[in-house]
Amino acid sequence: xxxPIRYGVVGVGGYGSTHAEAVASVEGxxxxxxxxxxxxxxxxxxxxxxxxxxxxxAEMLAAEDLDAVSVCTPSGTHAEVGIDAVEAGVAPLVEKPxxxxxxxxxxxxxxxxxxxxxxxxxxxxxxxxxxxxxRRWADEGRFGDLVCADAAVKYHRPxxxxxxxxxxxxxxxxxxxLQQAVHFVDLLGWLTGGIDRVDAATETLAHDMxxxxxxxxxxxxxxxxxGTITATTAVRGAERERVEVNGTEGSYSSGRFAVGDETVxxxxxxxPHGTGLEGQVRExxxxxxxxxxxxxxxxxxxxxxxxxxAAYASASLDREVRVDELRDLTDHTxxxxxxx
Numbered sequence: 469x470x471x472p473i474r475y476g477v478v479g480v481g482g483y484g485s486t487h488a489e490a491v492a493s494v495e496g497x498x499x500x501x502x503x504x505x506x507x508x509x510x511x512x513x514x515x516x517x518x519x520x521x522x523x524x525x526a527e528m529l530a531a532e533d534l535d536a537v538s539v540c541t542p543s544g545t546h547a548e549v550g551i552d553a554v555e556a557g558v559a560p561l562v563e564k565p566x567x568x569x570x571x572x573x574x575x576x577x578x579x580x581x582x583x584x585x586x587x588x589x590x591x592x593x594x595x596x597x598x599x600x601x602x603r604r605w606a607d608e609g610r611f612g613d614l615v616c617a618d619a620a621v622k623y624h625r626p627x628x629x630x631x632x633x634x635x636x637x638x639x640x641x642x643x644x645x646l647q648q649a650v651h652f653v654d655l656l657g658w659l660t661g662g663i664d665r666v667d668a669a670t671e672t673l674a675h676d677m678x679x680x681x682x683x684x685x686x687x688x689x690x691x692x693x694x695g696t697i698t699a700t701t702a703v704r705g706a707e708r709e710r711v712e713v714n715g716t717e718g719s720y721s722s723g724r725f726a727v728g729d730e731t732v733x734x735x736x737x738x739x740p741h742g743t744g745l746e747g748q749v750r751e752x753x754x755x756x757x758x759x760x761x762x763x764x765x766x767x768x769x770x771x772x773x774x775x776x777x778a779a780y781a782s783a784s785l786d787r788e789v790r791v792d793e794l795r796d797l798t799d800h801t802x803x804x805x806x807x808x
Contacts, residue, residue, distance in 0.1 A: 473753050476501040476532060476558070478525040478549050479540030481509030483563060487538040488517060490749040497536075497753045503528045525549055529556040536756045538749075539563060543647070544640035547572035554585040559756045561588040561749065565650050565773045566766070568642055570794060573773050577766040588752045588762040589769020591654045595747040597736035599655065602713060602720040604737050606659050610727070612717025614693040617660050619652035621699040622706035627675055629701075636677035643670065643679030645776045649699035654772040655711050656697070659720075662690040662771065667788040668779035674702035685779045686788075 475491045477484040480502040488499050502513045503522040510521035522528040529537070529552055539549045539562040547567035553560040554576075566573045566589055580587035593599070605611055621644070625635075634640035641647055645668075657663050665688040670680035685697040712721040719726045725734050741751035741763075748764065755762035774791055781797050782789040789797070 470496070470757065473497040473535045473756055474500045474533060475753075476503070476528055476534045476537040477513075477540065478503045478528070478537060479563075480504045480513040480521075481506055482540055484538060484540035485513065486745065487540055487561075487749065488513065490746045491538070491753075492517065493746055494750045494753050496757070497749075501528050501532045501534065526552055529553060529558060534558045536561065536753065542634040542640040543642065544568045544634070544637075547576040550576045550587070551579045554580045554583045554587065557583065557585060559586040559588070559752075561590060561752045561762075562769070563590045564654075564769065565642075565646055565776070566769045567773070568638075568640070568646065570770075570774055570777055573770050577770055580766055586752075586755050586760065586762055587766035588748075588755070589764050589766060589772075590745070590748065591651060591764050591769065591772070592745040592748045593651045593655060594658060594764065595739045595741075595743050595745075595751075597738050597743070598720075598723055599659075599711075600737040600739050601725070601734055602659055605718065605720065605725070605734075606661075606713070610718050611713060611715030611720070613715055614660055614689055614691050615714050615716060616693050617656050617689065617695040617713045618710070619649070619656055619695075619697045619699075619712070620708065620710040621649045621652050621697075622703050622708050623648060623701045624704050624706075625675070625681075625701040630675050630677040636675065636679050636681075638678050641679070642776070642780075643672075643677070643683065644681055644699045644701045645670070645683045645685070645697075645779055646679075646773075648701065649683065649697060650772050650776055652697060652699070652709070652711060653775050654768075656687070656695065657771055657775065658768075659711070659713050660689045660691060660693070660695075663687045663775045663791060664690045665788055665790045666775060666779045666782050668782040670780070670783040673700075680783075683779065683783075685782075687775075
């Protein structure tokens with residue numbers, strides 16, 4: 469048996485602990501190091517995993533012989549930490565979004581290419597049997613011509629969520645589109661062949677925060693058809709997620725598949741490495757061992773960020789924006805919500 473993949477986690481005081489649990493469940497991988505800015509976060513992590521703890525991720529990367537690392541810091545620091553990792557020869561699995569600026573995202577993707585290091589982006593909501601099945605149906609043309617596709621993300625987040633110093637801020641996070649709905653932007657693009665234009669409106673209705681807690685986005689798809697994304701963290705009693713793809717021959721809607729006018733019970737396709745975050749981490753570990761791109765690579769993860777930032781530009785400019793024109797909108801390549 470080959471040596472285990474030596475794995476580190478940056479951001480163990482937050483969602484990094486969930487990544488560590490996923491890594492610990494993967495045969496052939498071991499958590500050997502973790503970093504956070506707070507010693508009080510590092511100590512229990514190190515004790516739980518019999519790992520070495522650091523309060524500086526750069527020190528961890530220099531001191532440890534790591535193969536891979538999860539980056540679970542605030543979103544606006546993702547690219548910086550990821551670039552430090554690839555320049556140290558360590559493959560990063562970066563939490564969504566890859567960053568809040570598209571130029572930082574591009575520097576991270578380019579750095580991974582230049583150093584020949586696999587780069588993964590976390591979009592674990594792809595890793596379910598029904599969504600794997602929906603993707604197969606799309607690949608096989610079972611939906612027919614795409615007519616429309618939609619996503620709804622309706623959550624509640626208390627004010628305390630936005631009072632932690634980084635959630636909902638422009639510099640470190642963004643609003644509901646970039647923090648929560650980016651998963652569903654990714655899913656729509658993955659299931660349809662890509663989003664190429666957006667027309668968005670954003671508002672802040674129920675929280676004291678810099679960015680939006682409500683967004684409604686009309687989208688156009690590269691393969692034709694239109695759709696919508698509705699996202700909010702301002703509602704109670706909903707707590708629902710929905711993804712729907714509708715074509716001239718069939719449809720998928722969060723657990724329901726139809727051919728013609730008849731609901732069908734398809735043979736579900738299991739993601740080969742398992743479901744959820746654990747399945748994505750397992751696939752990433754295999755990619756690192758095999759020296760290949762992971763199932764969700766840096767360019768995949770970049771696409772979702774680019775679409776969201778184009779939506780922010782659209783809301784600011786009050787017009788439809790093509791995703792490929794984002795680069796020309798030099799004042800709108802970051803997470804600037806609302807209208808100026």
